């Protein structure tokens with residue numbers, strides 16, 4: 001900004017120089033900031049160049065005042081118009097830029113929607129139901145809040161017998177209880193229907209138990225077949241067919257004598273360890289076998305208690321822990337992983 005005193009001949013020359021200077025500076029404006037700086041420098045109210053040239057008017061010799069004033073005004077108009085033109089150019093550039101960045105890029109890969117998946121417990125339940133449907137079984141269900149009669153008494157647990165303790169029952173205040181196994185569904189079915197009966201009862205059960213392999217809520221599936229002439233051979237054949245479909249065709253099955261109040265004889269059923277095919281490994285504690293279910297011939301007292309004549313009919317029953325099968329099938333080390341609702345488990349389980 002020129003600050004020298006106006007000489008008598010120089011004032012108009014000075015405006016010409018300033019005009020050239022402005023044109024040079026305007027040509028270099030590249031963005032909104034540069035435009036803003038240019039505007040303040042030339043049109044600023046306090047120290048703008050145009051304003052200060054007008055301020056010099058009072059010192060201009062009277063003869064030159066008119067020309068000088070006109071020249072400054074011309075410069076002012078020129079500056080305003082040029083700034084207006086630059087403003088329009090910048091606005092258009094900004095608009096085009098915004099449009100380009102908002103445009104859809106059709107070459108970008110699509111977004112993957114998050115897919116849900118079936119919980120391992122449900123996968124195993126579905127598979128078991130599918131296998132037994134093929135053997136002519138239908139699904140039966142019962143309440144999770146049970147009474148002593150269906151959960152224990154009708155299943156031949158004597159009153160105050162320690163067998164009740166082995167089930168670690170959760171009692172409700174009204175004397176009812178959370179069912180400790182799916183066996184009461186056998187009772188409900190036999191009370192409601194007459195043989196032949198072939199049912200499968202999957203569901204939640206509850207026990208006062210909590211460690212790496214036990215959860216206070218877990219899942220069982222109960223099977224029951226009652227008809228004339230049912231034998232232990234039918235039980236073994238059915239379980240073999242079932243287990244070989246659930247695991248692999250070469251899975252071995254063995255029955256060990258055991259005790260349940262509602263079956264006689266009773267058996268615990270082992271399968272050859274799916275991890276080492278019976279060779280013996282860490283998972284099966286080097287035995288080559290794994291216990292996976294309880295079974296037996298329905299005790300005649302249970303049948304007659306449900307109004308089924310044990311002289312005519314016989315039956316077998318079995319009960320299996322679904323969570324345990326899911327843990328074996330999918331190599332899940334801790335039962336709580338099944339109930340923690342951690343999505344990562346679902347993503348890791350391959351169907």
Ligand code: DAH
Nearest residue numbers: 181183294295296317318319
């Ligand atoms: N209810 C038994 C339990 O929870 C499992 C069971 C064993 C069920 C033998 C049966 C059976 O039907 O015959 O431990």
